[in-house]
Amino acid sequence: MKVLVYPPNSMILSDLVERGGHEAVVLMKEISKHVRDAEIDAPPINITEEDLKRALRYVSVEEPAGLKGRIGLLAPLLEKAEASIILSDAPPTFGCMGCAVADEFFKFLIRKREIPTLEVKYEGGEKMEEMVSEITEFLERLSREEKKG
Template sequence: MAKVFIYPATSLILSDLVARFGHKPLGAALGIRERIQTAGIDSPPLQITPEEPKRGLKYAAVEVPSGVRGRMAIYGPLIEEAEAAVIVTDADLAFGCMGCARTDELILFSLRQSDIPILELNYPANEEEGVQFVAAIKKFLAGLPNGDEA
């Protein structure tokens, strides 16, 4: 079983796919809702304290906005822990999304800098692409150490 970081970290679909193939998904496990009644699109389930942005200084300098550092305090350790990553770019908001584009840039950069296998895919635009999308993820996950067939 490999620890696989998923991006967008809030994607329940990606999280489910990774788990189905016998790996451990590393993400936020937040569902993006049809109606948004919280402060942000990916609001954390628990109150984050001002300590998180300070912990985030490990991943981003002090001149980086506090929201980015607060997010990195959560995602930074997961990226360090990750043994592989599946990155889906230009995803539909409903597929899973993260509120801050600057954090996204830093997360993707950090993943690409780490020496782990990464699968990068564009979000599918039609059914045919959707089939290829799932097949590519399946092949990638099956190739990771101790991956299972779903």
């Protein structure tokens, strides 16, 4: 299954999804397309006019440019996701989009898609294992459901 993770650039969540036998839907892959696209003559993360136009499917034209750019970049992830894992309260170093409003809005958009979603709170220290187990169980459940068809 294609599993979208939030924060969308979390290497740890991405790794957990891949280990669980699923395809991680993450921002790094989207950005890598920008990097490899010979038509884009700009720094790697620099969003394009197409990204901004794509954002208009989700946000109004009045929204700040940076929010539109972030949502435009994230929109393809949202559209291809078949399941998702939302990790809340993670420290910025765990992964984030930098803009609190974009973060909140993207979580809202994921929930609105009504795909199987696990919402889990980030726990540091000893509780980290419990958090990882919860994610692993969710991924196993997805595998079972996928086999059932």
